[in-house]
Each structure stands twice: as C-alpha cells, then as structure tokens.
Amino acid sequence: MTILSIKNLSKTYQSGSRKLTVLDQVNFDINSGETIAIVGPSGSGKTTLLGLCAGLDSSSTGSVVLNGKALESLSEDQRAAVRSQDVGFIFQNFQLLPTLTALENVMVPLELKKRKDARAKAMELLEKVGLKDRATHYPTQLSGGEQQRVSIARAFANEPKILFADEPTGNLDTETGEMIEKLIFDLNTEKGTTLVLVTHDLELAGKTQRIIHIKGGKIQEDANA
Amino acid sequence: MQMPDFGWIVKMAFRDFRKNISRLLLFVSSIVVGIAALVAISSFGENLTQDIDNQAKELLGADLVLENSKPIGDQPIDSIATQTASEVNFASMVAFPQTGASRLTQVRALEGAFPFYGFLETIPAEGDADFRSGGKKALVEKTLMAQFNAEVGDLIKIGEVEFEIAGELQKVPGQTGITATVAPAVYIPLEYLEETGLVQYGSRVEYNRYFQFTEGTDVEALIEPYNEQWEIDRVDADTVEDRKRSTGRSFGNLSNFLSLVAFIALLLGCVGVASAVNVFVKEKLASVAVLRCLGVSSRDVLYIYLFEIKIMGLVGAILGAFLGTLLQFVLPAVFADFLPVEVTVGVSWLSVGFGIITGLFVSVLFAMLPLLKVRNVSPMATLRPETADSGLLKDPLRWLVIIGILLFIWGFSFYLLKSVQLAFGFSGFVVFAFGILWAVGQLIMWAVRKFLPISLRYTLRQALANLYRPNNQTISLIATIGLGTAMISTLFFLQNQLLEEAKFADKEDQPNMLMFDIQTPQLENVKSKLTDRGLRILQDVPIVTMQLNEINGIDKQENEELSEEEDYSRWLYNREFRVTYRDTLISSETLAQGELIPTGTRGDSIFVSFAKDFAEGNNLKIGDEIEFNVQGRPIKTYIGSFRDVKFNQVSTNFLVLFPTGVLEQAPKFHVIITKTKNDRESADVQAEIVREFPNISVINLGAIVETLEDILNKISFVIQFMAFFSIATGILVLISSLIISKYQRMRESILLRTLGASSSTVRKINTMEYFFLGSLASLSGIILSFVATWLLSSFVFEMSFRPAWGAGLVLYLAITGLTIILGWLNGRRIINQPPMEILRGNG
Structure with missing residues (x-):
C-alpha cells in the first residue's frame, strides 16, 4: 500500500528577478513500512523535498499525497492536523522545546491527540530510549545524544504512519550516532512505521531498503539498497 | 475549524511560563509605573470629589455669598439668616513700619463671624479670637510674615492706620496655597476701613456679604425670588452648590490633565512591553516552528503565548494598582498648595478596577503587535531556521492591531479631555513624537550600517555595530528614554524661559515699576517725587x-x-x-x-x-x-x-x-x-511713595519675578513629580531591555573573549554602546523638547525662544550617565559569566 505518493513535484523560489528551481519534476512512491534514504550533496534539494513530503511547506507545482490526503489542497492548519495524526519528525538539531522537560516534550504529540494516558505513554517511551531517570530534566541539562533520544521518543509518541528524519546523527559523535541509528531502526521495526531519512552519510543510507539519489533538484537514481 | 483545546493551551502556557517567569515579569514591569500613576491620580480625583462634596460648606465658609463692586445694602433675606457678615476686599500696599518694607496685598476688612463653617487657622491658635475681640488688630498671611520676618505683636500699616498683628494666618477656608502666594491676605476689622483712607475713586473694591441659614434650608429655592433683582444690580450670588460645581469642575480638569501625564508614562511602558515581547517572540520562533511541525495550529500557538502575556499583564496591572493606591497617600502633600479642601485618602475600588482593566488591555494590545508574528512561522523553519522570522507587514491583523492602538490612544485621551479636537491634538502629538523618535532610531541604525568606516578603531566600530545587532532594542530605547527626556526637559526649559523672559525685561530699557490708584490731586506730587530722583x-x-x-x-x-x-x-x-x-x-x-x-x-x-x-x-x-x-x-x-x-x-x-x-x-x-536703576532704588522709591501716599499701590518687577518664581516652582514641582513617572518608566524599560539582551551580550562577550579580547576591551565596547544609546536617546529627546519649547514660546506665550543650552547639557549628561551606569551594573555579571554556562544555554 502506498503511504506517500509524489507526482511531478517542483519547487521554485523567486530570488530578485531570477527564478531558482530547487526541485524539478520529482516523482516517486513510498510503500507503507518501507525504509528509504534520500541522499545527495549540499544544496541538492533534499531538505526541500523532505519539507514538502512532510507537509511543512507547499509545492510550486505537482502533488504530494500522504496517507491518501492530497496536501496541496489543504491549508497550513489542515496540514498541521495531518502532521499531528500521521507524521513523526527527528531533526539534526533535535528541536526540543527548551521550556519543557524531557517528559513533557514527549507528551506534547500525545496531548495534541487528547490522549488521557499521555504521561504514562510518554514515560514508557522514555524508558524505551533509556531516559526514564532523566524525565524531569530540561533539554539544556541533557547531552546531545540524550536530547536526540528524547526527540526519537517524541517522534514515535503519536504512533505515526510515517517518520521523517533529517540528518538524525549529523550533530553526534560516531558512537552516539550509531546508538541513535540502532534505536531508530529498532523502533521502526517494532512499530512498523515508514521511515524517510535524509542524510549525507552513505553508510547510514545503506541501512535502509531503498536509496533515492538527488542532485540539482532532480532524482538521479532510485534503487534498492 | 476545530475548537481550540483551552485546557491544553493553558497547560502549555504554564509550562513555558516556568522557565520564563523572571523575563516575563520584566515585560510587564514597564507598565507598572504607568498604571500606578493612573490609579493614584484617579483614586486621588475620586477622593477629592468626595471631599469637595463633604466640605462644600467650608469651601464657601457660608451658605450664601453676595458679591458686588458697590456696597451691598440691606437685603430682604437678612431677616431669614441666622448670621450675616460683611467683608470689603481690595488690593493695597501694606507696610511694616519697623523695617519700612512694603508690598501689595489683598486687604480683607471683615465684620461678623465669617467663616460660619470652618475657621481661620492661626498661630497662635487664639489669634483669631484676639483679632475679633476688638481694637486695631490684623491677621496676616504666613507667606507675608515670612517674607518680612514679621512676628505676632509687630505693627503693620495699612493706609493711614497701624494695626497690631494678632496672628499668623495658616489656612483660610476655600483658599489654596497658590492664592496665598499670588495675593497674600491681611484681615482687618471693617470698622477701621474708613480710617485707612484707602477706599477712594478708582480703587478696585469688592464688597461681600455672607449669610448663614438654619440647617436644611434650600438656599437655591430661597434666593430664587431675588435673583432677578440681583442680576439688575449686578450682584453675584454664590451658593454652596455653585461653589461645589465650580471647584469640582476645576479639579476634574486638573485630575484629567494629570491623568494625561500618567497616560504618557503608560504609553511609554506599552512601547517597552511591545519591544520586550518582540525579543521574546523572536527567541520563541524556533519553538513555534517545532510546535507547528508537531501539528499545533497557528491559532493555538498564538493562544499559548497570548495567555502568558495576559497573565503577566494582569500581574503588572494588579501590582501597578496596588502601588498606585499606596502612592495616593503622598499626593495630598504634593498637591498641598493647590487644594482648597482637606483630602482624605482611601482605597478607591473604582480606580483600582479601572487601572487593572486598563493595564491588562494595554499589555495585550501592545504585545499583540509582535506576537502576531507567531501566526506566520512556517514549520519549515525547523529545517531552515532562517525562514522563521517572516515579514509581518502583509498580515492584515497587524494593521488591525495598529488601528486598535491608535483608536485606544485617541479614545483614552478623549475620555480624559472630553473634547474631540483636544483628543486629536494629543494623540496626534503622541504619534508625531513617537514617529519622530522611531525615524531617528531607524535613520541612525541605517547610517551606522551604511557609513561605518572600516578604518575606525575596532572597539568603537563594534560598539556602533552593536546598535543594529539582531534583536536590538535601539529604537524602543530611543523612543521611551527620548520621550521621557523630552517631557521633563520641555517642562524644565519652559519654566526657565518664562523666568528668563521676566528677568530679561529688566535688562532692556523696559519699565520696571508701576504705581496705580493715584488720585488726580496726587498726580503732580508723585511725578515730582520721581523726577527729583532723576527717574523718567x-x-x-x-x-x-x-x-x-x-x-x-x-x-x-x-x-x-x-x-x-x-x-x-x-x-x-x-x-x-x-x-x-x-x-x-x-x-x-x-x-x-x-x-x-x-x-x-x-x-x-x-x-x-x-x-x-x-x-x-x-x-x-x-x-x-x-x-x-x-x-x-x-x-x-x-x-x-x-x-x-x-x-x-x-x-x-x-x-x-x-x-x-x-x-x-x-x-x-x-x-x-x-524705570529704576536697580533693586535698591526700587525699594527706596517704593518705601517713599507708600509712606507719603498710603493709598497708592506699587508693583516692582523684582516682586513680580519673585512671585512668578514662587508660583512656577510650585507648579513645576507637581509637573515634575508627574513627569518622574515617565522617566521611571524609561529607566524600567532600559533595565528590562538590558536584562533581556543579557544572554545575547554574554554570547558576544564570550565569543570575543574566546577570540582573545581582554575583559577591558569587552567592557570598553559595552560602555561605548551604552554611551551611544544614552546619547542618542537623550539628544533626540532634548532636541524634541527644544522644538516643543520653541513652538510653545512662539505660539502660546508669544515670547522669543532662548534655548537653555546649559540645562540641556546637564540633562544630556545625566541621562547618558544613568544609561552607562545601568549598563555597567548589568555588564558586570555578563563579563564574569563562565563560558560553559553559555554553551550549555543556561545563562
């Protein structure tokens, strides 16, 4: 079953009098439960593609259908509802809310879904990522690896159908990075989530089932790993 | 659209609040002073109205006063009255024979037990009774006693008669300290008036008759049948109700004027709120993007931060109302010279409620301007942070808020001034002043950015560049400190200008002595006295x-x-x-x-x-x-x-x-x-004329300047007291903006230290930055006040504008110095902060 379908997707920016095409006629489908890596050099359009796939931004032309919903026909707030329902995120720079404790950060997606058991469920997830005893710590009191583990717990909290990860190990040392990779893939397998990973790291990309190479805004290669 | 989940919004707001409470408190600290001033003035006004009501009879001293420029004969109401009294009052010279000094005063020749309500307060306390016990005795206003070092028991000469001073007048019912300064009163018994020989042709004499009726008499109804005849005879009838109305009206105007000054302080605070929330919001943009990513709607994100602002606005307003209620206890002392009644102080719940609602409303209104930004934050900013700070000008809601602010300023000033035209004038001035200061701030930042020469010494260049660092508060500081300075210095300059104008008259070939009430037969004699002395x-x-x-x-x-x-x-x-x-x-x-x-x-x-x-x-x-x-x-x-x-x-x-x-x-x-040559000659001429012709009144310029100085000092004390609120708000905004920018300054300072800059270099950069900020703000304010003083001098007071450069320089140094000192106090902690704390983000 297709969870994400991208058709003729383009994104252009107006830079002064010049038109800058960042993505040019991109097409691909992702099936439910698949793990996929989008790789490419800096400025190739990976992050833009990720943003469009996750409904963070709107395309210039083309369509993005996420879990059966055509995102281009939705308003920003409607897209937010889709994200709350179906999407999880892991960021390179963790993006935890600095004024919330680790536990509260994980609770947010659950609370948005009005889950009564938000606290217990968040605690369970923190335990899974090995941070049960750091639940009341604020992000600034955690190391980079710990922050990313909280971020992973938060990403899985709303049991997303699809998880987007942007360079999830980019800001971490090799050892911590490997631990985080393992955690993401383990949880992904356990929950049966679709995983879309954007990375420079070909070794990490190699751990997914399929790799899309992108360059100059166009897909160069779309092959199984 | 889905209904917002208020429970969750409140929960999120409180979570965010925990870590931001001290900084959020700073946001609202700016409005505390303004609200305190408003509540204090409003409570004071409420209590004063109440007191005028309660003490209305003491204001008049009688149930009815009839006034005319001719003697008031027997009246049909004489028989109804339980008591009557008569008074003849006029301006005349009084002389102190011991010293030979003299001055123009208001002589009140009294017969009867007036005032029937309240009493003439004297030192010694029995002075009043002594005065009424018969004989040539007088009661003399305390300002006059002090001026001539006179004591009870001394003699005072009025016209041809010498009176013994029976008491020093402390307080006369219904009379204010200002009246006593302008025209100090001397009470004498009416029976000796004729003997003084002062009431002659041309003397501007006022005849008063006072009446007391039995308790509960409807005086208005009682005098109704006589009003027509009194109109014909040009007799002015003043009842307790009339006096209550006119006094209430004047103090209503005064209280509204003072509220307007307090309102300016509040507006300055509002700029502080908007500016602080602006920084707050900029720092929150990353969090907003994450929340948006997690699926929170833009409306709900706005509600989270709005809720925080509301809570803090409420805290600020309550704090302001509390302080204002305390502050009103000192107001009777501040306004002592202007009050005709004893003012009681007490909590006015109406004013407290008014202050709290106003405080909450303005903090939300002004915070909305920067806060609206969170609606437009794209979740894409989580991936590309540079996209977070989106332009706001296109947001139609922002324009709605701007219109709301303008309407509020106009509406509030209309509420206080009760005149559409004046409200437009006032709000126009406020918008103009803010606009000018905003433009100055923008222009300076643009000029520094554009023309800052690379050859300039590094420390100086860095200090100047800091003026346009991201999240800078250059404009808000120039606006608040500048406007506060402008207010204080305009008052100061204007006072100076009025006094200078009066003194200046003496320097040119301008007359400086005026004699009036000269009877035709005395004319030639007086003239020859003057020409004998060589005077023209x-x-x-x-x-x-x-x-x-x-x-x-x-x-x-x-x-x-x-x-x-x-x-x-x-x-x-x-x-x-x-x-x-x-x-x-x-x-x-x-x-x-x-x-x-x-x-x-x-x-x-x-x-x-x-x-x-x-x-x-x-x-x-x-x-x-x-x-x-x-x-x-x-x-x-x-x-x-x-x-x-x-x-x-x-x-x-x-x-x-x-x-x-x-x-x-x-x-x-x-x-x-x-025109006399000097003060000595003025005194000699005055003494001679008053001695020889007691009915002639003499005014010399020295005396006018002295009285003017006295009055202006009294008025300016009140105005400066009120303007203090604006300065206090300016300082609070300055402190809060220094604290808000602390984290950023720390990062900069640590970066500089990491790059090898010594602490003294960092300190130098910071000091220079504060120096530039203080200078720009105070200079803008002072220049604005020069313009205002020039406009007021030329168009209101019709005198030539003489800029007070000296006073301007003092103000400039004081405000710039204060900015630097506050900056230093804040900077000490920045420089001593360990770098690791910053890297961790705990600073």
Whole structure:
C-alpha cells in the first residue's frame, strides 16, 4: 500500500528577478513500512523535498499525497492536523522545546491527540530510549545524544504512519550516532512505521531498503539498497 | 475549524511560563509605573470629589455669598439668616513700619463671624479670637510674615492706620496655597476701613456679604425670588452648590490633565512591553516552528503565548494598582498648595478596577503587535531556521492591531479631555513624537550600517555595530528614554524661559515699576517725587472706570432673553471696564483690523478700539455700537478697530481704548510707569511713595519675578513629580531591555573573549554602546523638547525662544550617565559569566 505518493513535484523560489528551481519534476512512491534514504550533496534539494513530503511547506507545482490526503489542497492548519495524526519528525538539531522537560516534550504529540494516558505513554517511551531517570530534566541539562533520544521518543509518541528524519546523527559523535541509528531502526521495526531519512552519510543510507539519489533538484537514481 | 483545546493551551502556557517567569515579569514591569500613576491620580480625583462634596460648606465658609463692586445694602433675606457678615476686599500696599518694607496685598476688612463653617487657622491658635475681640488688630498671611520676618505683636500699616498683628494666618477656608502666594491676605476689622483712607475713586473694591441659614434650608429655592433683582444690580450670588460645581469642575480638569501625564508614562511602558515581547517572540520562533511541525495550529500557538502575556499583564496591572493606591497617600502633600479642601485618602475600588482593566488591555494590545508574528512561522523553519522570522507587514491583523492602538490612544485621551479636537491634538502629538523618535532610531541604525568606516578603531566600530545587532532594542530605547527626556526637559526649559523672559525685561530699557490708584490731586506730587530722583516718567496713564449698558441696542435684560446662539456673554454686562484714552498705540499694541480714530468729540461718533482676542472671544465686530455707562452717564461709541495686545509686559494694557477728547473730564485715577536703576532704588522709591501716599499701590518687577518664581516652582514641582513617572518608566524599560539582551551580550562577550579580547576591551565596547544609546536617546529627546519649547514660546506665550543650552547639557549628561551606569551594573555579571554556562544555554 502506498503511504506517500509524489507526482511531478517542483519547487521554485523567486530570488530578485531570477527564478531558482530547487526541485524539478520529482516523482516517486513510498510503500507503507518501507525504509528509504534520500541522499545527495549540499544544496541538492533534499531538505526541500523532505519539507514538502512532510507537509511543512507547499509545492510550486505537482502533488504530494500522504496517507491518501492530497496536501496541496489543504491549508497550513489542515496540514498541521495531518502532521499531528500521521507524521513523526527527528531533526539534526533535535528541536526540543527548551521550556519543557524531557517528559513533557514527549507528551506534547500525545496531548495534541487528547490522549488521557499521555504521561504514562510518554514515560514508557522514555524508558524505551533509556531516559526514564532523566524525565524531569530540561533539554539544556541533557547531552546531545540524550536530547536526540528524547526527540526519537517524541517522534514515535503519536504512533505515526510515517517518520521523517533529517540528518538524525549529523550533530553526534560516531558512537552516539550509531546508538541513535540502532534505536531508530529498532523502533521502526517494532512499530512498523515508514521511515524517510535524509542524510549525507552513505553508510547510514545503506541501512535502509531503498536509496533515492538527488542532485540539482532532480532524482538521479532510485534503487534498492 | 476545530475548537481550540483551552485546557491544553493553558497547560502549555504554564509550562513555558516556568522557565520564563523572571523575563516575563520584566515585560510587564514597564507598565507598572504607568498604571500606578493612573490609579493614584484617579483614586486621588475620586477622593477629592468626595471631599469637595463633604466640605462644600467650608469651601464657601457660608451658605450664601453676595458679591458686588458697590456696597451691598440691606437685603430682604437678612431677616431669614441666622448670621450675616460683611467683608470689603481690595488690593493695597501694606507696610511694616519697623523695617519700612512694603508690598501689595489683598486687604480683607471683615465684620461678623465669617467663616460660619470652618475657621481661620492661626498661630497662635487664639489669634483669631484676639483679632475679633476688638481694637486695631490684623491677621496676616504666613507667606507675608515670612517674607518680612514679621512676628505676632509687630505693627503693620495699612493706609493711614497701624494695626497690631494678632496672628499668623495658616489656612483660610476655600483658599489654596497658590492664592496665598499670588495675593497674600491681611484681615482687618471693617470698622477701621474708613480710617485707612484707602477706599477712594478708582480703587478696585469688592464688597461681600455672607449669610448663614438654619440647617436644611434650600438656599437655591430661597434666593430664587431675588435673583432677578440681583442680576439688575449686578450682584453675584454664590451658593454652596455653585461653589461645589465650580471647584469640582476645576479639579476634574486638573485630575484629567494629570491623568494625561500618567497616560504618557503608560504609553511609554506599552512601547517597552511591545519591544520586550518582540525579543521574546523572536527567541520563541524556533519553538513555534517545532510546535507547528508537531501539528499545533497557528491559532493555538498564538493562544499559548497570548495567555502568558495576559497573565503577566494582569500581574503588572494588579501590582501597578496596588502601588498606585499606596502612592495616593503622598499626593495630598504634593498637591498641598493647590487644594482648597482637606483630602482624605482611601482605597478607591473604582480606580483600582479601572487601572487593572486598563493595564491588562494595554499589555495585550501592545504585545499583540509582535506576537502576531507567531501566526506566520512556517514549520519549515525547523529545517531552515532562517525562514522563521517572516515579514509581518502583509498580515492584515497587524494593521488591525495598529488601528486598535491608535483608536485606544485617541479614545483614552478623549475620555480624559472630553473634547474631540483636544483628543486629536494629543494623540496626534503622541504619534508625531513617537514617529519622530522611531525615524531617528531607524535613520541612525541605517547610517551606522551604511557609513561605518572600516578604518575606525575596532572597539568603537563594534560598539556602533552593536546598535543594529539582531534583536536590538535601539529604537524602543530611543523612543521611551527620548520621550521621557523630552517631557521633563520641555517642562524644565519652559519654566526657565518664562523666568528668563521676566528677568530679561529688566535688562532692556523696559519699565520696571508701576504705581496705580493715584488720585488726580496726587498726580503732580508723585511725578515730582520721581523726577527729583532723576527717574523718567515713562507712561502716565489716566484710567476711567465704566460699565457696559448696551451692545447694538441690546441691554442686559434683553440679552438675557436671547437664545444661546444670539446672546452676548453675561459677563460683558457685569464686568467693570477700566479704560484709558490716547491718540496713539503704545509698544505693546499693534493695529490688527480697522482704523484707529485718534480723537473724538462729543456729539460726533466716537470710535473706540478693542483688544482683538477679547472682542473676537465675545462675538464683537468692527462697527458694533457699544453704549458705556461712565459714572452714570451714557456714552454711545462704535468699535473702530481691533488691536493685538501683548499682555506679558510691564505696562498698562487695556481691553478698550478711547480716543482723546471724550473722557478728559470724567472722574479718573492714574497709573505711572517708571524705570529704576536697580533693586535698591526700587525699594527706596517704593518705601517713599507708600509712606507719603498710603493709598497708592506699587508693583516692582523684582516682586513680580519673585512671585512668578514662587508660583512656577510650585507648579513645576507637581509637573515634575508627574513627569518622574515617565522617566521611571524609561529607566524600567532600559533595565528590562538590558536584562533581556543579557544572554545575547554574554554570547558576544564570550565569543570575543574566546577570540582573545581582554575583559577591558569587552567592557570598553559595552560602555561605548551604552554611551551611544544614552546619547542618542537623550539628544533626540532634548532636541524634541527644544522644538516643543520653541513652538510653545512662539505660539502660546508669544515670547522669543532662548534655548537653555546649559540645562540641556546637564540633562544630556545625566541621562547618558544613568544609561552607562545601568549598563555597567548589568555588564558586570555578563563579563564574569563562565563560558560553559553559555554553551550549555543556561545563562
């Protein structure tokens, strides 16, 4: 079953009098439960593609259908509802809310879904990522690896159908990075989530089932790993 | 659209609040002072109104006062009254024989037990009883006693009679400290008035009769049948209700004016709120993007931060209302010289509620401007942070908020001023001043960015560059400190200007001594006394008193029957005109309209000249026929011309000027104007004239300047007290913006130190930055106040503008110094902060 379908997707920016095409006629489908890596050099359009796939931004032309919903026909707030329902995120720079404790950060997606058991469920997830005893710590009191583990717990909290990860190990040392990779893939397998990973790291990309190479805004290669 | 989950919004707001409470408190600290000032003034006004109500009888001292410029004979109500008293009051010189000093005072010759309500407060306490026990005794106002070092038991000479001072007057019911300064009173027994020989032709005498009726008498109804006759006789009747109304009205105006000053402080605080929330929001943009990523709608994100602002606005408003309630306890002392009643202080819940609602409303209104930004944050900013700070100008809601702010400023000033025009004037000024200061801030930042030369010393360049660092508060500081400075310095400059103007008159070949109430037989004698001393008679002005009978054939009674649109002011018919005659204009006059007909003869048409402002204010036109009553003799005249008259010179100026050839034979008195060389000579001349001619009143410029100085000091104390709120708000905004930018300054300073800069270099950069900020803000304010003073001098006070450079420099140094000191205090902690704390983000 297709969870994400991208058709003729383009994104252009107006830079002064010049038109800058960042993505040019991109097409691909992702099936439910698949793990996929989008790789490419800096400025190739990976992050833009990720943003469009996750409904963070709107395309210039083309369509993005996420879990059966055509995102281009939705308003920003409607897209937010889709994200709350179906999407999880892991960021390179963790993006935890600095004024919330680790536990509260994980609770947010659950609370948005009005889950009564938000606290217990968040605690369970923190335990899974090995941070049960750091639940009341604020992000600034955690190391980079710990922050990313909280971020992973938060990403899985709303049991997303699809998880987007942007360079999830980019800001971490090799050892911590490997631990985080393992955690993401383990949880992904356990929950049966679709995983879309954007990375420079070909070794990490190699751990997914399929790799899309992108360059100059166009897909160069779309092959199984 | 899905309904917002308020429970979750509140929960998120509180979570965010925990980590931000100290910083959020700073946001609202800016409005605390403004709200405190508003609540204090409003509570004070409420209590004052109550007190005027409660002490209305003491204000008047009687149930009814009749007033006329002629003796008031027996009245039909005499028999109904339980008590009556009579008073004759007029301005006259009093002399202290021990020292030979003299001064113009208000003499009140009293008979009867007035005041019936309240009492004349004297030192010693039995002074009043002693004064009334008979004999030539006087009660003398304390300001006069202090001026001449007089003591109880000393003699005071009024006209031809010497009185013993029985007591020093501390307080007279219904009289304010200011009245005592302008015209200090001396009470003498009425029975000796004639003996003084002071009431002669031309003396401006007021006759009062006071009445007390049995408790519960409806005075208004009681006097109703007599009003018509009193109107005809030009007797003015003043009841407790009348006095209550007029006093209430004047203090209502005063309280509204003071509220307006407090409102300016509040507005400055609002700029502080907007500026602080702006920084807060900028720092929150990353979190907003994450929340948006997690699926929170833009509306719900806005609600989270709005809720925090509301809570803090409420805290600030409550704190302000509390402080304001405390502050009103000192207000009676501040306004002591202006209050005719004893003011009680107490909590006015109405004012407290008004303050809290206003505080909450303004903090939300002004915070909305930057807060609206969170609606437009794209979740894409989680991946590309540079996209977070999106432009706001396109957001229609932002324009709605701006319109809301303008409407609020106008509406609030209208509420206080009760005049559409004045409200537009005031809000226009506020917008203009803020606009100018904002433009100055923008211009400076642009200029620094554009023209900052690379060759400049690094520390200086860095300090200047800091003015436009991201999240800088250069503009908000220039606006708040600048406007606070502008207010204080305008008041200061204006006061200075008025005093300088008065003193300046002495330097030129301007008259500095004026003698009036000179009777015709005394004239030649007085003149020779002056010329014997080598003094020039600069002006010898004959004055004839008259009243107005008819305007264009309409007499007083007919005028009463006309509709409000058609009638002339009743005051025109009631007042006494003091008129002179000459065939030329003097230096303080210029012809504004019509033609000055220099001479007139009886039987021919007589053309008089009116002061333009007076005539226009009373709907009189060139060609109008005016019949005057000169000592019982009607004289028909026509308005031939209007004159612009400068009333602020030591000169005799007249509302009505007759041509020569008409009034020469009418009973008259004279005014002589001369110029003495110095204060010593002034004192000698004054002493001699008062000794030889006790009925002649002498005013010298020195005395005017002294009185003016005294009054201005009293007024400026009150105004400066109020302006202090603006300065305090400016300082709070400065402190809060320094603290808000602390984290950023720390990062910069640590980066510099990591790159090898010494602490002293960092300190130098910071000090210079504060110096530039303080200088720019204070200079903008001072320049603005120079412009305001120039405008006020030229168009309101009609005097030439003399900039007070010295005072400006002092203000500049004081405010810049204060900015640097506050900056240093804040900077000490920045420089001593360990770098790791910053890297961790705990700073």
